[in-house]
Amino acid sequence: MNAPHKYLIKGVSVLGRPKTDLLIQDGVVAEGDAKGAEVVDADGLVALPGLVDLHTHLREPGREDAETVESGSRAAALGGYTAVCAMANTSPVADTAGVVEQVYRLGREAGLVDVQPIGAVTVGLAGERLAELGAMATSAAAVRIFSDDGHCVSDPKLMRRALEYVKAFGGVIAQHAEEPRLTEGAQMHEGEVATRLGLTGWPAVAEEAIIARDVLLAEHVGSRLHVCHVSTAGSVEVLRHAKARGVRVTAEVTPHHLLLTDERATSYDPVFKVNPPLRPASDVEALRKALKDGVIDIVATDHAPHAVEDKECEWAYARPGMLGLETALSITLSVLGEDWDLIAERMSRAPARIAGLDGHGHDPVPGAPANLTLVDPAARRVVDPAESASRSRNTPYAGMTLPGRVVATFLRGTPTVLDGKAVK
Numbered sequence: 001m002n003a004p005h006k007y008l009i010k011g012v013s014v015l016g017r018p019k020t021d022l023l024i025q026d027g028v029v030a031e032g033d034a035k036g037a038e039v040v041d042a043d044g045l046v047a048l049p050g051l052v053d054l055h056t057h058l059r060e061p062g063r064e065d066a067e068t069v070e071s072g073s074r075a076a077a078l079g080g081y082t083a084v085c086a087m088a089n090t091s092p093v094a095d096t097a098g099v100v101e102q103v104y105r106l107g108r109e110a111g112l113v114d115v116q117p118i119g120a121v122t123v124g125l126a127g128e129r130l131a132e133l134g135a136m137a138t139s140a141a142a143v144r145i146f147s148d149d150g151h152c153v154s155d156p157k158l159m160r161r162a163l164e165y166v167k168a169f170g171g172v173i174a175q176h177a178e179e180p181r182l183t184e185g186a187q188m189h190e191g192e193v194a195t196r197l198g199l200t201g202w203p204a205v206a207e208e209a210i211i212a213r214d215v216l217l218a219e220h221v222g223s224r225l226h227v228c229h230v231s232t233a234g235s236v237e238v239l240r241h242a243k244a245r246g247v248r249v250t251a252e253v254t255p256h257h258l259l260l261t262d263e264r265a266t267s268y269d270p271v272f273k274v275n276p277p278l279r280p281a282s283d284v285e286a287l288r289k290a291l292k293d294g295v296i297d298i299v300a301t302d303h304a305p306h307a308v309e310d311k312e313c314e315w316a317y318a319r320p321g322m323l324g325l326e327t328a329l330s331i332t333l334s335v336l337g338e339d340w341d342l343i344a345e346r347m348s349r350a351p352a353r354i355a356g357l358d359g360h361g362h363d364p365v366p367g368a369p370a371n372l373t374l375v376d377p378a379a380r381r382v383v384d385p386a387e388s389a390s391r392s393r394n395t396p397y398a399g400m401t402l403p404g405r406v407v408a409t410f411l412r413g414t415p416t417v418l419d420g421k422a423v424k
């Protein structure tokens with residue numbers, strides 16, 4: 001790239017503080033002589049630390065028709081992200097050093113965000129025997145998070161062994177909490193709407209029972225547990241209790257579980273089919289409260305692109321999952337309001353800490369790595385699926401007007417997004 005290595009971001013508000021100028025040079029936020037710097041007019045814009053997504057499905061290798069590392073990275077940069085953790089449910093599964101190194105290398109080649117691969121917990125996500133966790137940890141990808149996401153590690157003995165194994169190198173097991181026996185044939189949240197529609201229900205207790213078991217296992221082993229896409233008020237209470245006991249557990253919530261309810265299923269539009277399913281308003285309320293008070297540590301997108309044939313079909317045959325990277329910040333902004341420090345904590349600092357991504361999650365102040373995003377909080381935009389950088393179109397927000405727009409994103413001092421457009 002021929003871009004200059006020096007930028008002056010003029011008149012920006014860092015996390016809502018009074019306006020200032022930020023000099024970006026040689027990959028860091030610098031102080032000193034701005035001569036020769038390219039000026040970015042940031043009047044009215046807010047600077048945040050580059051966002052970090054702990055839960056992204058990039059689909060490569062295997063389903064490059066739905067997403068590639070490059071297309072997903074572009075969607076991430078446009079959403080204000082500078083790092084994403086790529087889930088292991090690819091084809092082949094990311095359960096060996098070879099596959100995680102491939103994903104890591106593809107991320108570096110795309111060069112739009114840092115792609116940190118997540119390794120599978122069990123071979124082929126089959127839940128039968130542990131994958132080569134050590135080989136993935138010592139590979140060039142230096143994997144620290146392991147997850148069978150899409151599947152639950154439902155065997156308690158395997159879960160215990162996995163927690164014990166990763167403890168040795170400070171790793172973390174990210175659990176997709178779903179007791180499979182309780183969700184056989186499930187199509188949506190088990191409740192009044194499912195009864196009305198005649199669809200098989202996915203009960204809240206299927207999630208809550210696994211979280212309760214896992215926090216006890218994590219406490220017993222003294223290891224780190226992360227809970228993916230928490231979706232019920234009952235799960236929040238289990239987590240609150242575990243945290244009060246000092247269990248080393250962290251948790252995420254997705255933007256869609258913070259905004260949408262199971263009423264959406266009445267449209268029978270499979271764009272609203274997701275795992276775990278959309279829940280009633282009382283759960284949404286509890287999740288919002290937990291995100292504010294810290295029982296839920298982070299917002300993670302669970303960006304789950306799917307090809308047209310896997311989504312535009314009958315509800316029962318559709319794959320679960322929704323796009324998330326390009327809309328997550330707007331939705332979090334609509335839920336938390338302009339509390340920039342809290343948004344930075346839940347979408348950048350805390351996920352960077354959990355993932356051990358040392359170069360990310362730093363506020364854009366002199367001396368920090370220049371991983372940052374500039375947001376226009378006053379902008380409104382109507383979501384148009386055709387405009388997405390993703391290869392897939394399954395956004396549940398089509399036609400909705402959302403607050404906030406990412407104007408620019410910098411990765412180690414190089415812009416990946418300028419004027420709201422991807423630079424490459």
Ligand SMILES: NC(=O)N[C@@H](CC(=O)O)C(=O)O
Pocket residue numbers: 057089149150151176273274275276302304305319320321322
């Ligand atoms: N969240 C989803 O609805 N889908 C995920 C996997 C999963 O968690 O089922 C996917 O990979 O598509």
